[in-house]
Amino acid sequence: MGQIAIRFAALNPRERRFLVVGAAALAAFLLYLLLPEGVEPGGERAGEAARGPVPAFHPPAAPTPAIPSPPSRAAPAATLSGLVLRGVLGGGAAIIGFPDGNQRSVPVGREFLPGVTLKEVALRHVILATASGESRLEFNKPASEAASAAGAVAAAKTPEAxxxxxxxxxxxxxxxxxxxxxxxxxxxxxxxxxxxxxxxxxxxxxxxxxxxxxxxxxxxxxxxxxxxxxxxxxxxxxxxxxxxxxxxxxxxxxxxxxx
Known part of the structure; x- marks a missing residue:
């Protein structure tokens, strides 16, 4: 060590700076070779600081059981009770009286009550179509009193009628x-x-x-x-x-x- 110190002291300032810089570079290289792979001088593995903390593991939640929809209720059966034929109009329409006392002009093909459609208009009656079949509604007679048999409907369809x-x-x-x-x-x-x-x-x-x-x-x-x-x-x-x-x-x- 004494010989090294004597020789170092004999160097001019420029040579001393060159030697110090070279020694520092050699020391840094040796330190890089000696550290384990992926570990930086601060003691942390490379990339850990950038990645941040590892998120905690949460198991997937169990699927929520489907709530069964309530059973659909069947629509109430169409009722003709209280309907009265008040008149027939040109162009295929009829004036229908309702149980509440009101009356309304209804064209052929129109559903004027749930499940009740005006199908045909004749001289003194009309034919109403429902899910259960056809019914005949006569002038100033409640539907419950009007004939609804298929024979009566067929009779109304003669050429003369x-x-x-x-x-x-x-x-x-x-x-x-x-x-x-x-x-x-x-x-x-x-x-x-x-x-x-x-x-x-x-x-x-x-x-x-x-x-x-x-x-x-x-x-x-x-x-x-x-x-x-x-x-x-x-x-x-x-x-x-x-x-x-x-x-x-x-x-x-x-x-x-x-x-």
């Missing part, structure tokens, strides 16, 4: 009440209406029909009964008012004309 049903709908759509002093005095032909029987008698839109075959024509019931009365009459005589003047038109039903 269908023809009269179509005519009744045409009359109901083509005629509108004409009122004076709050009372119905007759039924006027609507603009654009095409009613063959009245056209053959010389009537035009705007004319007010006041009687048919001598009977006053002043109620909805007369409109509904008109098709049947015309079919059975040999001659049809229609009194109407045009421009304040009363006129009478006569025509024969088509059935009589073919004979």
């Amino acid at each position: 269908e023809r009269r049903g179509r005519e009744t709908l045409e009359f109901r759509a083509g005629l509108m009440p004409f009122e004076e002093d709050g009372r119905i005095r007759g039924f006027a032909i609507r603009p654009g209406a095409s009613l063959a029987i009245f056209q053959r008698a010389g009537l035009r839109p705007g004319d007010v029909i006041v009687s048919v075959n001598g009977q006053a024509f002043r109620s909805e019931e007369k409109v509904l009964e008109l098709s049947g009365e015309l079919a059975s009459a040999k001659t049809i005589e229609i009194d109407f008012v045009r421009g304040g003047r009363r006129i009478t038109g006569k025509v024969e039903p088509r059935a009589n004309r073919r004979q």
